[in-house]
Amino acid sequence: MRNDDRVPETTTQEADARLDELFLAYREACPDPEPSVNFTPELWVRIEAREVSTNLFGRMAKALVTAALAATVILGLIVSTFSHNESQFNGTYIEALRADRASSLEPLNLDRFAEMEQQ
Amino acid sequence: MLVEFELIQKAQKGDATAFNGVVSAYRRRILGTISRLIGRPEDVEDVAQEVFMRLYFSLEQLRTPEVFEPWLYRLTVNACYDYLRKSKRRLESRMADLSEQQVMMADAAAGSKAQSEDFEKRRVRDTVTGLLASVSEEDRVLLTMKEVEGLSLKELEKIYGVNENALKVRLFRARQRVLKNMKGVTPPRSGSAKSGEEE
Numbered sequence: 454m455r456n457d458d459r460v461p462e463t464t465t466q467e468a469d470a471r472l473d474e475l476f477l478a479y480r481e482a483c484p485d486p487e488p489s490v491n492f493t494p495e496l497w498v499r500i501e502a503r504e505v506s507t508n509l510f511g512r513m514a515k516a517l518v519t520a521a522l523a524a525t526v527i528l529g530l531i532v533s534t535f536s537h538n539e540s541q542f543n544g545t546y547i548e549a550l551r552a553d554r555a556s557s558l559e560p561l562n563l564d565r566f567a568e569m570e571q572q
Numbered sequence: 573m574l575v576e577f578e579l580i581q582k583a584q585k586g587d588a589t590a591f592n593g594v595v596s597a598y599r600r601r602i603l604g605t606i607s608r609l610i611g612r613p614e615d616v617e618d619v620a621q622e623v624f625m626r627l628y629f630s631l632e633q634l635r636t637p638e639v640f641e642p643w644l645y646r647l648t649v650n651a652c653y654d655y656l657r658k659s660k661r662r663l664e665s666r667m668a669d670l671s672e673q674q675v676m677m678a679d680a681a682a683g684s685k686a687q688s689e690d691f692e693k694r695r696v697r698d699t700v701t702g703l704l705a706s707v708s709e710e711d712r713v714l715l716t717m718k719e720v721e722g723l724s725l726k727e728l729e730k731i732y733g734v735n736e737n738a739l740k741v742r743l744f745r746a747r748q749r750v751l752k753n754m755k756g757v758t759p760p761r762s763g764s765a766k767s768g769e770e771e
Contacts, residue, residue: 465751472751476719479700480608482692482693482694483604485600485604486600486613487600488603493592495621496624496625497588499621
């Protein structure tokens, strides 16, 4: 604790007693206020308003979850349909490549090379 | 406790009459605590309604009767903190929104109200408010709960969820700071603040 926060020892008790007296006087100078007649009815209006907004939020959240689920199912169906169409080729990976690029995998024409060398 | 735990249990089950009973038993005490913590009579009911609304929505979590009052005080302290934080932000914009005429009218109204108040009570209020302004908002609330509201360290321990020793240290430091600023303050005239006491 910092020293500058301390009060000299001799006056501490006296000052403490004065502060207690001051707090007591403050408590008595600030009595508990009387609630207004509308306190409880207004409280219930606030509670009901909060309940309505909470329910609305809950319903919106439920609707969003349902929509997200529906979108997931639809997307899942679309993806599975497309992947089903693509997987109709039943060969190996190499066979599939060969089928796709048949022209580029044709054997080289050696006669053409011989002609080029003669020139 | 100001109410039987059975009443709280009924309120927990959604019995509106029982909840009204709980509100009726505690509202005056809570209004008093709030008025001493926030210092703005016009907003006291609003904050108290917020406290009871939070109580209504959290009541079902309550399991044991002994924690009910500390819990209610914790809700009160938290609602006061929220209010004080918001009002700090609002203060400047509120003053900027008022026209010059409105400011003059507000000053005149405050002046006439002050004249009608008991001078000694007002002096005590101003003195203590000024002294408590020398500590942080958290320490001011803690000191008020201990010294003005008269809560014990055990009760404060439950409200703040901090151990008793830590609270003692914090209270001691806050009190020292207040004492340091108290030099030159005239002590209250004994008995004069009690005049016109409602309770």
